């Protein structure tokens with residue numbers, strides 16, 4: 001199963017994502033890496049998750065409707081990744097759109 005985990009770089013999201021990865025699910029993590037606390041901690045969580053082949057991170061704001069529509073469309077048509085993309089590894093840090101800072 002492919003599961004979208006929002007807030008995947010955070011405390012709960014990263015632990016949830018890891019549990020799902022360990023049981024064999026494919027996980028797409030979505031996070032905007034905001035600076036509510038030190039984003040370096042979130043990057044460390046991201047690195048841990050990226051060690052799994054069945055994980056990729058999308059850096060975007062969950063409120064960004066267009067970014068989510070692009071993400072869902074790409075999932076429905078996995079062969080149509082971004083230019084130069086050749087599968088899961090290449091798409092791990094796919095950025096649908098720059099994250100707007102608020």
Ligand SMILES: NC(=O)c1ccc[n+]([C@@H]2O[C@H](COP(=O)([O-])OP(=O)(O)OC[C@H]3O[C@@H](n4cnc5c(N)ncnc54)[C@H](O)[C@@H]3O)[C@@H](O)[C@H]2O)c1
Nearest residue numbers: 007009010011012013030031032033034042060061062063
């Ligand atoms: N940690 C706890 O013990 C606990 C207990 C009860 C409830 N909660 C709730 O669970 C949720 C997650 O908690 P946490 O401790 O993992 O917090 P966290 O701050 O570590 O993780 C939240 C993640 O969501 C990301 N995020 C925030 N807004 C976003 C947006 N608009 N788009 C994309 N990503 C966004 C952040 O960058 C962060 O990485 C919170 O709502 C929290 O109130 C947490």
